[in-house]
Amino acid sequence: MDSRLEAVRDTVLARNPGELEFHQAVTEVFESLGPVHDRHPEFLEGAVLERLCEPERQIIFRVPWTDDSGRVHVNRGFRVEFNSALGPYKGGLRFHPSVYLGIVKFLGFEQIFKNALTGMPIGGGKGGSDFDPRGRSDAEIMRFCQSFMTELYRHIGEYTDVPAGDIGVGGREIGYLFGQYKRITNRYESGVLTGKGMSWGGSLVRPEATGFGTVIFAEEMLKTRGQSFDGQRVVVSGSGNVAIYAIAKAQALGATVVACSDSAGYIVDEAGIDVPLLRQIKEVERARLTEYAARRGSSVSYVAGGSVWDVNGTVALPCATQNELDGDAAAKLVSNGLVAIAEGANMPSTREAVSVFQEAGVLFGPGKAANAGGVATSALEMQQNASRDSWSFEHTEARLTEIMVGIHDRCAATAEEYGAPGNYVLGANIGGFVKVADAMLAQGLI
Numbered sequence: 001m002d003s004r005l006e007a008v009r010d011t012v013l014a015r016n017p018g019e020l021e022f023h024q025a026v027t028e029v030f031e032s033l034g035p036v037h038d039r040h041p042e043f044l045e046g047a048v049l050e051r052l053c054e055p056e057r058q059i060i061f062r063v064p065w066t067d068d069s070g071r072v073h074v075n076r077g078f079r080v081e082f083n084s085a086l087g088p089y090k091g092g093l094r095f096h097p098s099v100y101l102g103i104v105k106f107l108g109f110e111q112i113f114k115n116a117l118t119g120m121p122i123g124g125g126k127g128g129s130d131f132d133p134r135g136r137s138d139a140e141i142m143r144f145c146q147s148f149m150t151e152l153y154r155h156i157g158e159y160t161d162v163p164a165g166d167i168g169v170g171g172r173e174i175g176y177l178f179g180q181y182k183r184i185t186n187r188y189e190s191g192v193l194t195g196k197g198m199s200w201g202g203s204l205v206r207p208e209a210t211g212f213g214t215v216i217f218a219e220e221m222l223k224t225r226g227q228s229f230d231g232q233r234v235v236v237s238g239s240g241n242v243a244i245y246a247i248a249k250a251q252a253l254g255a256t257v258v259a260c261s262d263s264a265g266y267i268v269d270e271a272g273i274d275v276p277l278l279r280q281i282k283e284v285e286r287a288r289l290t291e292y293a294a295r296r297g298s299s300v301s302y303v304a305g306g307s308v309w310d311v312n313g314t315v316a317l318p319c320a321t322q323n324e325l326d327g328d329a330a331a332k333l334v335s336n337g338l339v340a341i342a343e344g345a346n347m348p349s350t351r352e353a354v355s356v357f358q359e360a361g362v363l364f365g366p367g368k369a370a371n372a373g374g375v376a377t378s379a380l381e382m383q384q385n386a387s388r389d390s391w392s393f394e395h396t397e398a399r400l401t402e403i404m405v406g407i408h409d410r411c412a413a414t415a416e417e418y419g420a421p422g423n424y425v426l427g428a429n430i431g432g433f434v435k436v437a438d439a440m441l442a443q444g445l446i
């Protein structure tokens with residue numbers, strides 16, 4: 001890392017002790033930015049990096065709620081409003097027991113660059129709670145969401161901060177959150193949340209957008225080597241919203257997706273994952289993959305525990321969670337013939353894994369570029385809300401495709417411009433950073 005940037009990075013790490021995922025996200029971005037600061041000394045003089053690493057505002061709050069037996073629980077709620085240089089803070093809410101400030105800050109930090117890369121007018125933010133939705137009834141989820149919004153509502157708004165979903169927050173939760181916001185504020189402010197239902201201000205293609213976008217990005221990377229998804233053998237991690245639609249899109253483009261996982265294990269389905277069955281089990285029944293294996297029959301094997309990255313494939317799409325793919329898993333994938341990997345999740349590959357892929361010459365699409373289709377389509381939802389319009393599936397999907405191809409091309413061109421052709425990590429970090437840094441300098445000392 002450039003020594004001028006290393007000093008800033010060390011200060012950031014020291015000021016934010018114990019926030020390991022935030023440290024990792026910051027370090028990864030800083031490692032790309034040396035060449036930018038050679039060309040743009042004004043970014044150093046304006047202390048852009050120091051400012052960028054300090055969120056504009058961080059909100060931490062108590063979320064009390066009662067379970068179905070009347071017992072009281074207390075969780076912690078977060079919203080980190082990281083950067084509003086390009087637009088209102090924008091980013092999802094994650095409900096998962098692993099959530100603490102370091103996770104929310106890593107996600108919020110990544111979101112700044114991701115959102116800049118989309119070309120849409122959205123700043124970066126993220127929030128969530130250490131609440132564990134697993135095994136909770138609908139009524140418990142609703143009470144939790146209502147309590148969470150009873151504090152959050154005062155911080156958000158169409159022109160201020162626009163949350164959406166992430167792990168543990170989908171259409172059901174957005175519904176309960178929106179209902180409570182509307183009730184407290186007495187405003188039908190559609191643009192305050194994205195990921196809404198179709199009949200009350202949602203956008204077609206938003207549910208599919210992150211997974212579809214990841215595959216579109218990967219297809220563009222493959223094209224640079226004269227290849228495509230057609231005939232590829234694909235391994236996916238996760239089986240939630242991102243994974244399901246990544247699998248669907250990859251198979252629509254002619255690939256066979258042979259594996260996916262949940263936190264308890266993974267399935268191998270050599271015939272190609274049955275997407276309607278997977279959706280039924282995961283989205284409707286909210287059940288585990290053991291259920292998929294039980295219903296699909298003998299062509300499927302279920303492996304309890306273990307790593308889905310042991311399954312060989314030519315394309316890998318990590319769509320589960322941060323740091324799910326380490327250096328050893330990366331080496332295994334490479335030795336099994338991996339050609340390309342695109343991150344549907346946020347920071348699923350450790351820094352060691354990224355190095356392994358890059359050294360092996362594997363096409364590597366980092367999450368902040370490859371999974372930006374979700375938030376980009378959230379921005380399309382905001383556009384539809386602002387104009388009180390609703391677009392067709394075809395039109396919205398065409399916009400998503402255009403945006404993903406644009407992100408790919410911008411990353412590729414930036415990498416080329418900075419002397420690292422094919423390095424999408426560098427291209428994404430520099431491409432996102434320069435846009436935000438220019439805006440911050442233009443807006444004065446903010």
Ligand code: GLU
Nearest residue numbers: 091092164165166375378
């Ligand atoms: N949570 C998603 C992400 O990581 C989507 C955020 C949004 O739509 O605002 O980008």
